[in-house]
Amino acid sequence: MYFQVHQPTRLRLYRFFDIGKDSHYYDDFTNRTILHRVAQRCYLPMNRLLLDLIKKHGGAFKVTFSITGSALEQFDRYEPEVVDSFRELAATGNVEFLAETYYHSLSSLASEGEFKHQVEKHVKTIEDHFGVTPKAFRNTEMIYSDSIGRMVYSLGFKTMLTEGAKHILGWKSPDYVYTDPLENRLKLLLRNYSLSDDIAFRFSDRGWDNWPLTGEKFLSWLKAADGDIINLFMDYETFGEHQRESSGIFDFMRYLPDVVLGDGSFEFTTPSAATRKYKAIAEIDVPDPISWADEERDVTAWLGNELQQDAFNKLYEQSEKLALLNNPVLWEEFGHLQESDHLYYMSTKFFSDGEVHRYFNPYNTPYEAFINYMNALSDFILRIDDAVATSGQEPVRKPVKKKKTK
Amino acid sequence: MRVLMFGWEFPPHIAGGLGTACYGIVKGLAENGVQTIFVMPSASGDEDGSVATIINASDVPVVSTSSSVDDFVNMVKFMKVGTNMIPYVDPEQFHEMVEAEKRLREESTEKHVGEKFRFSGKYGSNLMEEVARYAMVGGTIAMEHKDEFDLIHAHDWLTYLAGIAAKELTGKPLVVHVHATSFDRGTEDMIDTRVFDIEKRGMEAADKVIAVSDLTRNIVINKYGISPDKVVTVHNAVDFSGRENLQVERGLKDKVVTFLGRITFQKGPEYFIEAAAKVLKRTDHVHFVMAGSGDMMNRCIRHAARLGISDRFHFTGFLRGTDVQKMFALSDVYIMPSVSEPFGISPLEAMRSNVPSIISNQSGAAEVLKYAFKVDFWDVDAMADDIYALLKYPALADFAAKEGYEEVNRLKWNHAAAKMKKVYESVIK
Numbered sequence: 126m127y128f129q130v131h132q133p134t135r136l137r138l139y140r141f142f143d144i145g146k147d148s149h150y151y152d153d154f155t156n157r158t159i160l161h162r163v164a165q166r167c168y169l170p171m172n173r174l175l176l177d178l179i180k181k182h183g184g185a186f187k188v189t190f191s192i193t194g195s196a197l198e199q200f201d202r203y204e205p206e207v208v209d210s211f212r213e214l215a216a217t218g219n220v221e222f223l224a225e226t227y228y229h230s231l232s233s234l235a236s237e238g239e240f241k242h243q244v245e246k247h248v249k250t251i252e253d254h255f256g257v258t259p260k261a262f263r264n265t266e267m268i269y270s271d272s273i274g275r276m277v278y279s280l281g282f283k284t285m286l287t288e289g290a291k292h293i294l295g296w297k298s299p300d301y302v303y304t305d306p307l308e309n310r311l312k313l314l315l316r317n318y319s320l321s322d323d324i325a326f327r328f329s330d331r332g333w334d335n336w337p338l339t340g341e342k343f344l345s346w347l348k349a350a351d352g353d354i355i356n357l358f359m360d361y362e363t364f365g366e367h368q369r370e371s372s373g374i375f376d377f378m379r380y381l382p383d384v385v386l387g388d389g390s391f392e393f394t395t396p397s398a399a400t401r402k403y404k405a406i407a408e409i410d411v412p413d414p415i416s417w418a419d420e421e422r423d424v425t426a427w428l429g430n431e432l433q434q435d436a437f438n439k440l441y442e443q444s445e446k447l448a449l450l451n452n453p454v455l456w457e458e459f460g461h462l463q464e465s466d467h468l469y470y471m472s473t474k475f476f477s478d479g480e481v482h483r484y485f486n487p488y489n490t491p492y493e494a495f496i497n498y499m500n501a502l503s504d505f506i507l508r509i510d511d512a513v514a515t516s517g518q519e520p521v522r523k524p525v526k527k528k529k530t531k
Numbered sequence: 532m533r534v535l536m537f538g539w540e541f542p543p544h545i546a547g548g549l550g551t552a553c554y555g556i557v558k559g560l561a562e563n564g565v566q567t568i569f570v571m572p573s574a575s576g577d578e579d580g581s582v583a584t585i586i587n588a589s590d591v592p593v594v595s596t597s598s599s600v601d602d603f604v605n606m607v608k609f610m611k612v613g614t615n616m617i618p619y620v621d622p623e624q625f626h627e628m629v630e631a632e633k634r635l636r637e638e639s640t641e642k643h644v645g646e647k648f649r650f651s652g653k654y655g656s657n658l659m660e661e662v663a664r665y666a667m668v669g670g671t672i673a674m675e676h677k678d679e680f681d682l683i684h685a686h687d688w689l690t691y692l693a694g695i696a697a698k699e700l701t702g703k704p705l706v707v708h709v710h711a712t713s714f715d716r717g718t719e720d721m722i723d724t725r726v727f728d729i730e731k732r733g734m735e736a737a738d739k740v741i742a743v744s745d746l747t748r749n750i751v752i753n754k755y756g757i758s759p760d761k762v763v764t765v766h767n768a769v770d771f772s773g774r775e776n777l778q779v780e781r782g783l784k785d786k787v788v789t790f791l792g793r794i795t796f797q798k799g800p801e802y803f804i805e806a807a808a809k810v811l812k813r814t815d816h817v818h819f820v821m822a823g824s825g826d827m828m829n830r831c832i833r834h835a836a837r838l839g840i841s842d843r844f845h846f847t848g849f850l851r852g853t854d855v856q857k858m859f860a861l862s863d864v865y866i867m868p869s870v871s872e873p874f875g876i877s878p879l880e881a882m883r884s885n886v887p888s889i890i891s892n893q894s895g896a897a898e899v900l901k902y903a904f905k906v907d908f909w910d911v912d913a914m915a916d917d918i919y920a921l922l923k924y925p926a927l928a929d930f931a932a933k934e935g936y937e938e939v940n941r942l943k944w945n946h947a948a949a950k951m952k953k954v955y956e957s958v959i960k
Contacts, residue, residue: 140847141820141845141846141847142782142847142854142857142861143782144782144783144818144845145781145782145783145784146780146782147782430833430836431833431836431837432832432833432836432841434836435835435836435837435839435840435841436836436841438839439839439841439842490829492828492829492832492846495832495836495841496832496845496846496848499841499842499845500845502842503818503842503843503845504782506842507783507784
């Protein structure tokens with residue numbers, strides 16, 4: 126079981142009139158309030174529960190986390206207690222921490238240099254916080270393609286997690302280890318989205334014909350799958366935040382290891398251990414990026430419309446100028462503006478996956494999200510241009526490759 | 532000379548430009564020795580009573596049920612109103628409006644003789660009903676004040692029925708004032724025929740029609756079939772008294788080109804976006820702002836994104852109060868690329884703030900502003916040329932700003948009112 130922990134650095138209402146005058150882009154109050162709420166509902170009680178389970182079952186219960194740099198910054202600032210409780214989990218040795226992009230960004234789709242920079246920054250941050258060095262990798266929103274796999278391997282990772290998307294698997298089962306066709310030494314673990322979403326999305330749905338979900342029922346489904354490994358990947362906020370405590374989600378998790386381990390057909394493992402133990406059975410071709418989002422399992426939740434594409438292009442056009450500047454403040458700002466959440470808020474896919482989008486979205490409309498983001502980005506660009514001007518170096522003008530627009 | 536004037540709104544509580552214009556007119560008339568009784572559907576009590584006697588139609592019970600008034604009411608009673616009719620409203624006000632309307636709905640909507648009707652005086656979706664009731668109450672008011680005025684003056688279609696009722700009941704001459712027509716709100720083949728009918732009735736019943744520009748005068752003659760000798764152009768003016776230009780600290784070092792108005796088809800917002808993209812091909816040091824809201828806003832946002840200029844093209848949403856002045860103060864060029872604009876007061880405001888303005892030939896303001904740059908709304912190349920020139924050649928921009936400022940300060944309601952007084956004199960027998 127693998128859990129993703131992330132909190133975006135939400136922007137404040139940033140008006141045109143603020144451009145060039147006020148360069149604080151973030152809504153500290155909202156970020157702090159939400160973080161506090163989620164810490165109370167999810168992070169703290171769930172970490173306690175997992176720690177109890179690890180103690181109870183000795184080495185037999187294992188879990189995996191990835192925590193974004195953006196989330197860790199907010200923990201450090203507002204809820205250091207949460208970091209302590211993750212540290213306790215790390216100390217058990219039964220928890221693997223994954224590497225990812227520090228800022229939960231789409232840099233893997235934009236620039237290899239920026240991607241590499243963020244992964245290294247994240248690895249270092251995890252080492253500093255938890256004293257462990259991540260060996261396996263998960264990209265933002267499970268985004269993966271053959272070429273991203275190759276980049277990941279070149280950064281020293283041998284295991285990567287992604288989505289078991291139906292359109293790439295076809296008849297194949299997600300419950301085996303696969304490899305990247307461009308880089309056979311990179312092992313891939315694919316999310317079993319059906320079983321993962323039974324917990325993450327459907328658990329409290331009383332209209333679901335399998336409600337209520339019990340440990341025994343879930344075990345019977347696990348047993349019905351034939352394969353080497355079943356990958357249950359989900360947002361950590363599933364526990365207590367998306368699925369409220371009143372839904373019984375904590376009781377389900379408290380009981381599940383008893384049922385699974387008692388049955389004896391399964392063991393809990395972590396990504397790096399799994400890819401050591403199981404051989405890859407085949408290559409899997411993913412020429413175009415996939416993700417774990419929406420029905421399409423592609424990147425259209427972030428880059429699906431012209432607003433998102435323009436924002437994305439404008440943002441990454443700044444890399445060149447930034448590269449000329451040794452300015453940590455601007456680099457950090459650049460990072461926060463890269464959080465994929467900002468683009469997600471501009472999504473116009475309100476019809477098929479609208480419910481999920483709306484749940485995660487602080488803006489009333491994608492247009493508002495776009496205007497607000499572009500205003501902040503415009504101010505950021507002004508700051509870069511000023512810094513470039515004062516540093517006396519003119520950026521080398523190279524045409525930047527644009528994303529295809531419809 | 533005394534005039535009974537029917538308006539829809541009056542400062543300080545205004546949603547559109549009509550209230551501001553009425554205030555200027557009434558004040559100008561006073562300076563020309565014309566006394567005004569100003570009737571409005573819903574007065575708040577804080578209107579400036581020094582320039583006119585204000586009558587709040589919501590305070591007046593219906594006593595007369597002249598059959599001719601009933602005819603109007605019957606004619607419009609069935610007209611339930613869609614939002615496309617709401618003439619001067621932005622989405623922010625819409626929610627408020629819907630709520631207010633719900634409250635009104637809960638009260639009886641049947642008309643009863645001897646009862647007062649509480650008008651919202653806004654532009655809600657029960658507008659047609661309000662217009663009809665306003666006609667009834669208007670007739671009553673005219674009868675009550677029969678000996679206190681020499682003629683009737685009604686502003687825009689909302690008040691025409693009231694004007695007609697007053698004329699029928701008192702026999703006094705009627706002047707209708709056309710600030711905008713249905714053709715400025717819809718496209719040629721998509722106008723609201725119910726509004727058109729009221730407009731036409733008003734113009735036909737009137738002894739003289741005042742149009743805010745020659746452009747509008749031509750529409751009145753050609754589209755409504757009104758005899759040319761009955762239609763007189765009196766250009767709008769603008770009242771800047773008591774206004775100091777704001778000093779605002781600029782955040783942007785680059786130049787700013789601004790569009791300010793409702794983002795609707797009539798205002799030509801997309802021509803501005805196209806022109807902006809052309810300018811940005813030649814110079815980087817400029818930002819474009821589209822201030823306002825409207826039914827084309829989202830489409831415009833997508834348009835700018837598609838052209839890849841979103842980091843230089845900003846949307847502010849609807850601006851209130853001092854933010855409007857602030858926006859002018861931050862601007863280097865103002866643009867009004869309207870497809871159809873009866874007059875268009877905003878470039879006057881911009882020029883008063885020392886901002887050189889580019890306006891379309893299809894606006895009434897183009898008839899009076901010598902020092903504004905004029906282009907056809909569809910000619911985005913010419914628009915881009917003018918923007919570029921104003922950004923790059925300071926001598927030109929300074930000249931346009933200075934002369935423009937002088938020019939708009941010479942446009943006084945006093946002069947416009949003097950022309951109106953002549954129109955009044957021509958109808959009083």
